[in-house]
Amino acid sequence: MTPENRNPWEEGNPVPLYVITGGGFSADTFNLVTLIAARSTPDPAMQPEQAAILTMCTYPLSVAELSAYLSLPFSVVTVLLSQLVDEERVEAIAPVPVAAFPERGLLEAVIHGLRKL
Numbered sequence: 131m132t133p134e135n136r137n138p139w140e141e142g143n144p145v146p147l148y149v150i151t152g153g154g155f156s157a158d159t160f161n162l163v164t165l166i167a168a169r170s171t172p173d174p175a176m177q178p179e180q181a182a183i184l185t186m187c188t189y190p191l192s193v194a195e196l197s198a199y200l201s202l203p204f205s206v207v208t209v210l211l212s213q214l215v216d217e218e219r220v221e222a223i224a225p226v227p228v229a230a231f232p233e234r235g236l237l238e239a240v241i242h243g244l245r246k247l
Contacts, residue, residue, distance in 0.1 A: 160208045165190040165223040180210055180219075187220060 167190040172181035183196060191199075197207045214220040 160193045160211060160222065161225055162192065162194040162204070163225040164193050165225070166193060166196060166211060167221045167223060168219070169221055170219045177210075180214055183207075183210060183214060184219060190223060 166183070166187050168184045168187040170184065172184045176184075179200060179202065182200060186196065186199060193204065193207060193211065196211075197204045200207060202210075211220065211222065215222055
């Protein structure tokens, strides 16, 4: 492969990632399972990665899915998402906490009651 055709991601070159994020950092805390939903459409002047996020998130997607679809590290995606949240272009939906789920015993009792009907 010639030097012109090399993929900078394969070599671990941080410069393209720095350019994508604009040297920023993520002030927001995102989990891998935080859902992201678009609140606006892509703008022609936007970075291609941010425009892709808005296009993909017409239905909520997790941060992990976005990272995989964009082939970008989680940390880079969180920086891009932070910028979009600040601009109110996307909404971050926190994952449901474990405590919000009913106990297993309660679910089994409900199933048992339904089977008796």
